[in-house]
Amino acid sequence: MTQYRFWSGLHTIGGNIMEVQTAQARVICDFGLSVGGDTEQIDETLSELEFLLVTNQLPSIPYLYETESFKKIKLASVNESTLKTTLFISHLHLDHMGGLQYLPEGTVVYLSEDAYRLYYVLIKVGEENPSKADIRLFDFDTAVQVGDITVTPKWSDHDSVGCSAFFIETQELKLIHSGDVRLNGEHPERIIEWANEAKAWKPDVLLLEGTSFSFDGEKKQATEEPVSEKELLQKWGELLQDDPDSIILYNPYIRNIERIKAIAEETELYGRKMVFESAYAEVLHAFYPEKKWRILESTQMDIKEYVEEVLTLQELIQHPSHYVLQNSYKNKETVTYFNNGIYVHSNGEPLGDYDARYAELLYFLEIHQFSFVQMGTSGHATKEDLLTIAENVGAKQTIPWHSFKPEVFQQRLIEKGLDSFVPEVNKNYLAKQKTEIGVIE
Template sequence: MRVRIHRGTREIGGTSVELEHDGSRLLLDLGLPLDGDPDDTSRHPAIDGLVGGGDLLALVLSHGHRDHVGLTHLAGPDLPVAMGAATLRILQAAATFVPDSYVPTNTVTFIEGGALTFGPFTVTPILVDHSAYDAYALLVEAGGQRLLYSGDLRAHGRKGALFERLVRDPPRGIDTLLLEGSSLGRLDDDRTFPSEAEIEDRFVDLFVDTEGMALAAASAQNIDRVVSLYRACKRTGRTLVLDLYAAEVLAATGNPRIPQSDWPGVAVFVPQHQRVRIKRTGRFELIERHGANRIFPEQLAAMVSRAALLFRHSLLPDLDRAECLAGARAIWSQWAGYLDQPRGRALADDLAARAIPLTHAHTSGHASIPDLKRLAAAIAPRQLVPVHTFMPERFPALFGPNVTIREDGQWWDTAA
């Protein structure tokens, strides 16, 4: 089995891995670089046969983050695109609200442990803990060779038991482990990230210390974080307020243990821009579906001291009109680097103009170095290849002599 990493040997984001065996090829992920434009052809990987119908048999997606799926629109309708069943539902739910989203049409869905066969390739998805719901490591077998692609994973989320299971009972006989290294350079070698439970405690402290509305700027697709917010609301007597997009994403998980729009302690507020979109698209059933706990501006204004809003910048005009921002506090619960980008700076400026303090409460979606070392030792691959990292040169000192640093675009053999 031959391997070519199109992007990721020296970069976080835009990951794409091509495999070849016996005249057939398979693609793992087709991501958008973190600073990329999906229409910028200079950032598109040179992969033959994306239109389908040739020796490229399928595209398999590890999870739904844009840096792993953001270029799937390049795949033609004849190429099967495989992903987790919940991942597909979440992408479909988001498409109504996210203007530049894309949902593949020729899809194959899988669940934990359900092996897929594409020509000579057998792909077994392994459910992992990550900030994206329904994320998988991918075990690929062909020609007697076994490659394990870690995808993105961690040990400190609400599904950390999945990481411990993988360490305790890893796939055996792995020839090549493609191991993500997002945390290298972001965290000291011996430090670990805060757990999601610790982030919940942080929310509790901030909610207690906030006179008005708590504006939690977190991704609605970070389901672990929404659970943390809901639990913190229960502990402090606040109501978790969702917009229609967040309510749809939570419903798309298909998990009855995940907070839903009709749960006690949850309210749904539909901002003006979403009402316009619903009217334009005729998707009135979405409002009906989440109408049980719907609130309107006057009700939101009456509950500011008892509300925590899953917040994004586009909600500020509605909050201004409803006069909901007296005593408010914004809590940034995403990667801090986004605040250095133009959209993040614009949000920070708008909050400052309203005298709303901005506080941080976040943990990484990626494994700390000690956890990555535990995983690598448990799997004990014949070769370990860095991926999804800016610092591949640090891998040999951390993970041992079986590390082989590859370059983007380079073909190599799992048996080499």
């Protein structure tokens, strides 16, 4: 008998964790942290893991954690489990993998090759915490057997390298976990390909992220952000051309490697030199070893073979129009060394106005006479693109999640003639037959 269950992520953007379980084995897809947990009363006697469980930033999944030392939560420990358990991570964003560091030693976790490479270079530069889990590689289109559960990863596209969708099959169930998807990025053909394969595969269930349905059209339009990576590059070029005199500070998300490389190349075409903090150059080198990068001296860790030039902050101050400086939030004080300038926020940290640091950043830039330019683009498919994917796959049931408003997405799916429902957290769903999905109370 095959059951599937949702542990979190049904009414949030991120933190979506689900499992497929048989009598022999259990597959858990993604393992990220949920933001906005109840953290008002902090008990300092709790371990970090138990605190995250108490505040619902991680779900209390039985037989997954080492729980013997817990003080408040009664939860079956991994040492009591007889199930073969394996985790599959769709991509390297914190809301999909931030919980890896809390897994006990020996827990098997699969990543794509690029996600694996990114994970370990982020650990190297201090942007990620190591895990005691047994991290393994999978190959796209090559099945991984976990007991009587077969997982076949498919190459997908999001704003982080090595993104995956998962085709999960047991004797009674065919389920697709879409991961985060977009058709406005550099590789829409990857999603089109796995969606076409899915149509032929005839899945019982499609789990489809619905981030775009979290917002009404007016709010999304008001941001006036580029709608695609291609348009973002065009706007970047326009900025370089329209303001040739000011220093430009650029704050990208360190995990969006492809965009950072593209911005650096575009910058050089307009006659400016792109200067990186050492950690960002290290990450870029992991994926583009043939290229060399300019480094800001004050952030330099040590001399590397991929460093083209080391520049002092004083050189940038003397010739601000010659440079673009990549600037992470933790190094925002760099702004104070310039009389004025332009600060381009490109999906870097803080990620949005829900983070208190975002308002602090805007105020900080204002008092130091820096113009703020929002120049990111969504890593998530539009509403219409999501509906197109769902229609093309044609699953017997399409389940919307990874959204503040999954019910809105569900209604649109139904209007398209697709069977859909919004599940509940911590409830088992049973595939009794290929044509029927039931619920175990």
